[in-house]
Amino acid sequence: MVHHVVRHIVRGLAAAGGAVALAFTGTVLTGTAGPAAELETPVVYPSGSSVTRADRLGFDACTAPSLAALRAWKGRSPYTAVNIYFGGNNRGCAQPNLTASWVRDATAAGWRLLPTYFGYQPYCMFGDKEHRYNATNATVLGTSDGTDAVARAKALGLLPGSALYADVEHYDRTVTSCRTAVRRYVSAWTKKLHASGYLAGVYVHQDSGLRDLSSSYTSTSYARPDAVWMARWDGNQALTGWPTAPNWQWSLSQRAKQYRGDHDETWGGVTLNIDSDRLKAPVATVARTYRVTSPDALNARSGPGTSYSVVRSYAPGAALPAVCQGLGQRVGTTAVWDRLTTGAWVSDYYVSTPSSTGFSPALPRCTYPGQVTTDSLNARTGPGVSYPTTGSPLRRGALAPVMCQKAGSRVGTTAVWNRLSDGRWVTDYYVSNRSSTTWSAPVPRCP
Structure with a gap:
């Protein structure tokens, strides 16, 4: 994703829809807790943080558009989210507009931001990017890229709780050690971001990164990223039915799709060269x-x-x-x-928010998600197993949107229950918050 023309060549034919489909079959078991040492690492949220989710269309351009361009597109285009390439040693496009004030003003104008970091790439990547990692140094470089990404995000006003997406370009997955390198890099990226209070996302090609991260989804050797943004230029905006990852993976507002590649669009008299995206995923949190x-x-x-x-x-x-x-x-x-x-x-x-009686749409709900650590977690109408179940169970790896916590019936090592943003309740024992025995800061107590 460095140069807008080169990066589209690099992604190859599969992004244009010429993928080989995989079939996923089998039964997902229920009721077993997963190991959390590597797989579902908790996010260490600081007190002034929250996760923001976006369910909308977005676009990405190589250079962050000017605020004037965003104003021209707002309300005229179908897009209300925009990607920003905020760092990384393989980033090629200049970013003259991308400042903390731009982030603040774009957010105030109603845009959601999708932050992407173009750092080290797999050594078997298709293309000519200079900075690469292999299976030996992938963990070190994934950690250092995560460290740099967090520092750059904070400088731009992207608060803890934001999802930062590591760009993993299309690579030759017939090289076994390269597949291992990708998993190690993404795992290290994920653990570093979680320790710093951020969610970890990845941008991946459907026939390389997505396929390999899907196959290691339940592996205890790697920390699982919180969200995936998949490239497949078939014009289909659907976030389910993907050929290289089953629907139960990254199942709860944890997916984005780049469904159309390099093209020009004109709205409000302003033409931009963009890719088109469908988002139902965590994005940046900005005050x-x-x-x-x-x-x-x-x-x-x-x-x-x-x-x-x-x-x-x-x-x-x-x-x-x-x-x-x-x-x-x-x-x-x-x-x-x-x-x-x-x-x-x-x-x-x-406070001068738009509503004095309820929530204001411009501000997200305060949520502190953790990944679900069991294959199927029942949600209930109240904080205890005596309450009836409601809605669909949460699947393993789902990012449970915890708003607050309350004492309820004991499950495993804890009596803490989580109220989700949709009003349902799940036991905290199967959610990878900071504690599996007591309250998890900075989640507030439920009123």
Whole structure:
């Protein structure tokens, strides 16, 4: 993905739809917990973080478009997400627009951002990229790329909880050691990002990276990435029915597809050369600025309720860097509380968000996902096994969108239950949060 013309040649014929299909059969068992040492590593979320998911169309251009171009496309094009190539030693296109202020303003205008890091590539990659890894140094280089990606993301205002996608270009998977190298690199990338509070995504070709990561999905030798972004230029936007990964893998808003390659589109009088993408996946989390609307100082608290301690106060009219919204004690007309970049909470009743009675669409729900560690996890109507099940079970590796935690019936080593963003409940014992015995910071307690 360095040079917009070269990278499309590199991806090869399969991305244009000429893939060899694989058939997946068999029965997925239920009720067994998976080892979490490597496979489902927990994300160490800091307090001022949250995961943001996008369910929409997006596009990627080699160079981040100007804000003027985004304004021209907004509301006229079908796209409301845009990819950004924010780092990596194999990145080739200049990024004159990509600054922290661009990130802030693009987000304020309603764009979701899909951050991609073009670092080291497999040594058997098709193409001529200079910087490559092999099976011997893949772990070291995956870790160093992860370290650099986190630093660059923070400098741009991409907050912890953001998903950062490692670009893994198409490679010759007939070379066995190269397939091992890819798995080691992605595993190291994933563990480094998780330890730094970020979700780990990968951009992959359907006939190399996706195929190999799918076949090692349950391997305890490698940490599993949280999301996959697959290239197959067949014009089909579907996020299921992929020929090289079964639907139960990366099953809960963890997929994106680049369904159309290099082409020009014109909207609002502005022409850009883009690829087209369908997203239902985690993206960047970026703070939005609102104002205090109360006539008196607004207390920010350690939790979403007035019983929590005051950590600081904001003067009337002061700017508030809001990350996400969660539920807490009712104040005035709303039970919504806003989490700030400091990790503190303020009642949304006194904040200039669009709604004073419920959630505001511009801000994501505060969620702290962990991967499911069992083959099939029942979701229930309340925090205990006595409550009836509801909806479809969560499959192994699903990114459970945990909003808050509450004590319930004991399962395994814990009595903690997780309330998901859709209102359902799952035991924390089968979710790879930071603790399997007690509460996991910074997840708040459910009201």
